Amino acid sequence: MTNVPTHWYNIAVDLPKPLPPPMDPYEGESRITLLNRIMPSELLHQEFTALQYVPIPEEVRDIYARLGRPTPLRRARGLERLIGNGVKIYYKFEGALPGGSHKLNTAVPQVYYAFRDGAKEVATETGAGQWGLAVSIAAALIGVKATVFMTKSSFMSKRQRVLFMRTYGATVYPSPSEVTKYGIEALKANPNHPGSLGLAISEAIDYTLQGEGRRYIPGSVLEFVLMHQTVIGQEAIEQIPEEPDLVVGCVGGGSNFAGLTYPFIGAKLRGEGFEGTRFLAVESKAAPKLTQGRYEYDFPDSGGLLPMIRMLTLGHNYVPPPSHAAGLRYHGAAPSLSLLVREGIVEARAYTQEEALEAGVMFARSEGIVPAPESSHAIRAVIDEARRMPKGSVILFNLSGHGLLDPDAYERVS
Amino acid sequence: MGISRPSLGLYLTATYPSIRHFIEVLNGVRGLVDFLEIGIPTGNPKYDGPVIRVTHHGAELKGLEAVKVVDDYGRYSRVPVLMGYVADYVDSLNETASVARSVNAVSILFPDLIFDYPELIDRYVEVMVSNGLRPSFFISSKTPYKLVKRLSEYNPLFIYLGLYAATGIKLPIYVEQNVTTIRGIIGDTFLVVGFAVNNPDMVKSLIKAGADGVVVGTAFIQRMSNLESALSLLKWLRGGLP
Numbered sequence: 001m002t003n004v005p006t007h008w009y010n011i012a013v014d015l016p017k018p019l020p021p022p023m024d025p026y027e028g029e030s031r032i033t034l035l036n037r038i039m040p041s042e043l044l045h046q047e048f049t050a051l052q053y054v055p056i057p058e059e060v061r062d063i064y065a066r067l068g069r070p071t072p073l074r075r076a077r078g079l080e081r082l083i084g085n086g087v088k089i090y091y092k093f094e095g096a097l098p099g100g101s102h103k104l105n106t107a108v109p110q111v112y113y114a115f116r117d118g119a120k121e122v123a124t125e126t127g128a129g130q131w132g133l134a135v136s137i138a139a140a141l142i143g144v145k146a147t148v149f150m151t152k153s154s155f156m157s158k159r160q161r162v163l164f165m166r167t168y169g170a171t172v173y174p175s176p177s178e179v180t181k182y183g184i185e186a187l188k189a190n191p192n193h194p195g196s197l198g199l200a201i202s203e204a205i206d207y208t209l210q211g212e213g214r215r216y217i218p219g220s221v222l223e224f225v226l227m228h229q230t231v232i233g234q235e236a237i238e239q240i241p242e243e244p245d246l247v248v249g250c251v252g253g254g255s256n257f258a259g260l261t262y263p264f265i266g267a268k269l270r271g272e273g274f275e276g277t278r279f280l281a282v283e284s285k286a287a288p289k290l291t292q293g294r295y296e297y298d299f300p301d302s303g304g305l306l307p308m309i310r311m312l313t314l315g316h317n318y319v320p321p322p323s324h325a326a327g328l329r330y331h332g333a334a335p336s337l338s339l340l341v342r343e344g345i346v347e348a349r350a351y352t353q354e355e356a357l358e359a360g361v362m363f364a365r366s367e368g369i370v371p372a373p374e375s376s377h378a379i380r381a382v383i384d385e386a387r388r389m390p391k392g393s394v395i396l397f398n399l400s401g402h403g404l405l406d407p408d409a410y411e412r413v414s
Numbered sequence: 415m416g417i418s419r420p421s422l423g424l425y426l427t428a429t430y431p432s433i434r435h436f437i438e439v440l441n442g443v444r445g446l447v448d449f450l451e452i453g454i455p456t457g458n459p460k461y462d463g464p465v466i467r468v469t470h471h472g473a474e475l476k477g478l479e480a481v482k483v484v485d486d487y488g489r490y491s492r493v494p495v496l497m498g499y500v501a502d503y504v505d506s507l508n509e510t511a512s513v514a515r516s517v518n519a520v521s522i523l524f525p526d527l528i529f530d531y532p533e534l535i536d537r538y539v540e541v542m543v544s545n546g547l548r549p550s551f552f553i554s555s556k557t558p559y560k561l562v563k564r565l566s567e568y569n570p571l572f573i574y575l576g577l578y579a580a581t582g583i584k585l586p587i588y589v590e591q592n593v594t595t596i597r598g599i600i601g602d603t604f605l606v607v608g609f610a611v612n613n614p615d616m617v618k619s620l621i622k623a624g625a626d627g628v629v630v631g632t633a634f635i636q637r638m639s640n641l642e643s644a645l646s647l648l649k650w651l652r653g654g655l656p
Contacts, residue, residue, distance in 0.1 A: 012556035013559050014558060014560075016558070018532070018558055019556050021579055023461065024463070030583060032583050032585070035585060036586070044586050045585075045587045048556065048579065050556065050591070050592040051591070
């Protein structure tokens, strides 16, 4: 019987090299100082903690359990048969959570810490909507208001997710919006701006600063977000009956990939197992920061409101092509993941949305679960790798979400 | 040469705001601090907060020329240490160490060394030792345990833990918990902590958590236009030492 983990795992203290500190740009106000005004205090502590394992508050563990943690680890026997070469495939099904994705793992503690700071409202950004939905659920359960800035292209194409967020009581704005100066500027420059996650972050921060009792909570990239997600991998280590040869996850900013893999990678770095295990991060060719990005200091948001972090990045003004519907649109990867890729501990690969969604359809028809388009990138890599691996090899991947609210994406390939 | 436990240290940027004022301050702090960190003015103080950045940009002289305005820092403190960005000295480490030696500094601390030039660590130690200096290392709270342990095994003058993300900017971080964690890894190695230290209660709690020395920089520099007020701050902070 697997239990809800008692701690989150902080990989920073096991990395082969130190994470470079965040940095203020030379012009303008200190962004590091700004963090004090916008973020829940406990999250800042966690971002800079020296602890290897950070205790999970009982209230958060309780909500994790109520929402369905531990999530199931399943054997993809249908997909194995389809590939047909005797490779064993396991997946951790984060789509089993009520939001349909892994995002609740960090939404719950972030909203909890905001509430503990006395916040009445949390503001955030969302791309395809999984994060916004998770925040909406967590806010409803904990008793604060949620305001979500959703990239406009997704706002238009993923109406059900908008309606779900509103069902949980959230206010949802398409980004660029007309409620923040960053949105107004973007609309002025391009009235048909499709939105980007970086811009939505800037809008959520600006909105937070406009009112009292608001806190900004981020969905990815920052290290504490990745740390909260490590409940996935800790559970998986307990659940999986054999050591995987390959662990795979998709990457937008890096949180679901980190959530599954970091407990495995940490053990490997400490010499405590998984010596032969490979780790593969799969991104979209629409935002290929891991395979084509530069490793440098950059802003996590397009408005440049947050401190600069050193990461693999395509530049904070990068806007993915509007035709891209399959998520993973973010311009950068979390600093720890960027470092692991640079050090060769994590491999990276990029797929087009067509390649990914074809794999998603194969998975749906062989396993009965329509995967989130983002997760389909991981599935594409699993299928390609499985075809090359010898019989008896073991693959584990993160099915980070289901795709029941993403039929628009699959319409292109089915 | 070691530092007494517990200790109060002071950070100053060489020749800020002017050569004359810098030397006046050095004379004033004699006997009030146990060790001195003398910043080498740089055009790119990337990991510093806004106040210290201003001192780098506003120093009368730049680079090692600024440090050389004093021929013997030992006159002002038993343990003077130079502090600079190794990015400026990657190709001239030996010459930099030689300058440090010539002004009687006992070490050079490079805050960017382990983050931006980890492959230089061994060479840095070799250069320090061959010039009769002790190595010293800057770490952040998230520095990997293995590296922290390795740094402590170089017999450094000290390991400096930056308490916050940048100098002078306080965040809601459990700094004492981080100090205790690092202390648990480095054994008896002298542990200096700093960034945004501005009151004796903080000094006291950091020492209690496991620090051996506490450095003040930003809070002092903010008062430097009134030397008496700045010196009073040091006396006040010393009250936090056990």
